[in-house]
Amino acid sequence: MKKFPKIDLKELEEDKKRNHEQRLEFVRIYAKWVKKTPNKVWSKQHKEFIDN
Amino acid sequence: MEFEYKNNTIKFERELSNLDELVLRFTRILDRQKIKYVLVSGYVAILFGRSRQTEDIDLFIEKISFEKFEQLWKEIYAKGFECINDSNPKDAYDYYLNDSLALRFALKGTFIWNFKVKFPKDDLNQHSLENRVKVELNNETIYIGPMELQIAYKLYLGSEKDIEDAIYLWEIFKTTLNKELFEKFVQKLKVQDKIKELEGAK
Numbered sequence A: 001m002k003k004f005p006k007i008d009l010k011e012l013e014e015d016k017k018r019n020h021e022q023r024l025e026f027v028r029i030y031a032k033w034v035k036k037t038p039n040k041v042w043s044k045q046h047k048e049f050i051d052n
Numbered sequence B: 001m002e003f004e005y006k007n008n009t010i011k012f013e014r015e016l017s018n019l020d021e022l023v024l025r026f027t028r029i030l031d032r033q034k035i036k037y038v039l040v041s042g043y044v045a046i047l048f049g050r051s052r053q054t055e056d057i058d059l060f061i062e063k064i065s066f067e068k069f070e071q072l073w074k075e076i077y078a079k080g081f082e083c084i085n086d087s088n089p090k091d092a093y094d095y096y097l098n099d100s101l102a103l104r105f106a107l108k109g110t111f112i113w114n115f116k117v118k119f120p121k122d123d124l125n126q127h128s129l130e131n132r133v134k135v136e137l138n139n140e141t142i143y144i145g146p147m148e149l150q151i152a153y154k155l156y157l158g159s160e161k162d163i164e165d166a167i168y169l170w171e172i173f174k175t176t177l178n179k180e181l182f183e184k185f186v187q188k189l190k191v192q193d194k195i196k197e198l199e200g201a202k
Helices: A009-036 A039-051 B018-032 B042-047 B066-078 B089-099 B123-130 B147-157 B160-173 B179-188 B192-199
Strands: B004-006 B009-012 B037-040 B056-061 B081-083 B103-107 B114-118 B133-137 B140-144
Touching: A009 B160, A039 B018, B018 B037, B018 B042, B018 B056, B018 B066, B018 B140, B037 B042, B037 B123, B042 B056, B042 B140, B042 B160, B056 B123, B066 B081, B066 B089, B089 B103, B123 B147, B147 B160, B147 B179, B147 B192, B160 B192, B179 B192
Parallel strands: B009 B133, B037 B140, B056 B114
Antiparallel strands: B004 B009, B037 B056, B081 B103, B103 B114, B133 B140
16 A cells, blocks of 8 residues: 555545435435326336335 | 325325335235234335335234234245244244234245334334324225324434435325324424424525
């Protein structure tokens, strides 16, 4: 190993928080899409995801 | 999502996944044995389209005698399932169910997915069972816990996955919830500070 990487715990913590917020944002957007999408359409995608 | 929600019944049609088919296969056994049950937690979110995997399906069954449990056990095995954590029905009944521990049933030779079956151990569990919601899915019937408690309890559990489930169910059902009842669960479970997560930043 040439050089051990620098670890900035404060930055990692902020990244973790941002990732978490983005994940929650995705769940809200996805739920809104499911809500306005016909069952036949969203459930086809959902089935493929669950069965894989 | 098209669904009809009235008289404590949610009616909808959609494509079924292998997970849904397995849930129907297991709950038909409970129906045939005339055992009251309620599906709770992660599967409830998945049932309505949440895009996540799970390894188990949580359910409470009403407290039953050992004799009735033995009949259930026999039918579960006859229908191709087995108990993962105990092979003896008497021990399973005495040391798991009666001690508020979960029995796990899966298709023979598999672990995933498995049904985590418990007796209700407190008023909240009992509330789920007594106020279960009927779901008519493609002309099959299953029962789930009341959404007001499902969402509040997910906020209480508080892991990333649970908060995501709560947000998802909130978004799908927020216009149909009994808000007064929901607020009551939120207060009792002391999760008022987590409510803001449901809608996110404006």
